[in-house]
Amino acid sequence: MKSCLAPLDAATDRMVARTMDWCAINSGTDNLEGIRRTADLIIPEFEAIGLTSEEQAPAPVTHVSDGGEVIEIPRAGAFVLSNRPQANRRILMTGHLDTVFPKDHHFQKIVDRGDGTLHGPGCADMKGGICVMLEAITVFEKTPYAEHVGIDVVLNADEETGSHASAHVLADKARSADIGMVFEPALPDGTLAGARAGSGHYTFTVKGLAAHAGREFDKGRNAIVGAAHVIAAVNALNGQRENTTMNIGVITGGVATNVVPDTCVVRMNARGRSPADLQWVDEQVRNIVASQNFGQDIEVSLHGGIHRPVKTNTGGTLALFELVKAAGADLGLEIGWQATGGCCDGNNLADAGLPNVDTLGVRGGNIHSDKEFAVIESFSERAKLACLVMLMLASGACPWPERLKGN
Numbered sequence: 001m002k003s004c005l006a007p008l009d010a011a012t013d014r015m016v017a018r019t020m021d022w023c024a025i026n027s028g029t030d031n032l033e034g035i036r037r038t039a040d041l042i043i044p045e046f047e048a049i050g051l052t053s054e055e056q057a058p059a060p061v062t063h064v065s066d067g068g069e070v071i072e073i074p075r076a077g078a079f080v081l082s083n084r085p086q087a088n089r090r091i092l093m094t095g096h097l098d099t100v101f102p103k104d105h106h107f108q109k110i111v112d113r114g115d116g117t118l119h120g121p122g123c124a125d126m127k128g129g130i131c132v133m134l135e136a137i138t139v140f141e142k143t144p145y146a147e148h149v150g151i152d153v154v155l156n157a158d159e160e161t162g163s164h165a166s167a168h169v170l171a172d173k174a175r176s177a178d179i180g181m182v183f184e185p186a187l188p189d190g191t192l193a194g195a196r197a198g199s200g201h202y203t204f205t206v207k208g209l210a211a212h213a214g215r216e217f218d219k220g221r222n223a224i225v226g227a228a229h230v231i232a233a234v235n236a237l238n239g240q241r242e243n244t245t246m247n248i249g250v251i252t253g254g255v256a257t258n259v260v261p262d263t264c265v266v267r268m269n270a271r272g273r274s275p276a277d278l279q280w281v282d283e284q285v286r287n288i289v290a291s292q293n294f295g296q297d298i299e300v301s302l303h304g305g306i307h308r309p310v311k312t313n314t315g316g317t318l319a320l321f322e323l324v325k326a327a328g329a330d331l332g333l334e335i336g337w338q339a340t341g342g343c344c345d346g347n348n349l350a351d352a353g354l355p356n357v358d359t360l361g362v363r364g365g366n367i368h369s370d371k372e373f374a375v376i377e378s379f380s381e382r383a384k385l386a387c388l389v390m391l392m393l394a395s396g397a398c399p400w401p402e403r404l405k406g407n
């Protein structure tokens, strides 16, 4: 089977060139035009290897503005690329077109540093990963084993903000697949992410009453002071339950020191390591808001909730890890994995019952920063790894992992 992978020995230059072309276009999650241009480069590459493409509309996504208004934010749709719809075994492969770098961010250029790494926005997270996926499918499709397996690729465009607009597409495809392969970057040494924390975003909108701070101070109801009570109550949850964290990350409010502020917006991210942890967080937060105990005439409303369910490394997912490890050993790679507090679309796939390994992209690091890099030798290395995993399952050499229980 390994002999099928030979074409990938000479793939590095092509993969690097492609990734550099893709990374040269800004595709920050809010840059819909840049995402469109990126998709216009990437989608035809998948169509050229026989996948048919369909664009799925984004689900409506709302956000609380700094002024406390709930507004809809425009999001790009997700692309679904598929072949062999009749196949009774299906592999779901996912990647995201967006990056964390907005159009006006200073980090826009990709360069080959000449030291065996690329340095540029999205080279690891995860345009390099989409390139790995593309090459793995290309080689897989040329083997006789491909005819028994259907492939679905989901390329979404809002992963970096939590996949709110594309979660329905991921869940839909995850329900009809046997395994999931997500092409987020591996650590520089090749270690994969195992169990993943779950995450929730919460926005507290605190409303009071504006007044002149000198003339009518007593008529004012200070929303920032109200927010301070909210923050204290939420922050007090830290330390009450192991493996849960509540991070008050952003606060906005007030216009001038001589005005009693009528609005304050507080944004918080929560993490938990088990479904029960997340449920506890969610209940506690809702109870705090329900108490409305933040000062006279202060009203607090809540927006948001859990958006990334916890991913455990058990059952079919663990079986799939073992398979990836065996494929790696066959290729002379030692594959380990470790738990992480980060989240990705692998969380969503697991929640829909799909065993998945979610760091099958290039090896790289410093992601989400202007020091992001990808290791060049890992491009063909990881394409071989992904393709070999597909071949081991499609050929019957290894059993398909069971879908996750309770889903």
Ligand SMILES: [Zn+2]
Pocket (backbone or CB within 6 Å): 096, 125, 126, 159, 184, 185, 344
């Ligand atoms: Zn990513």
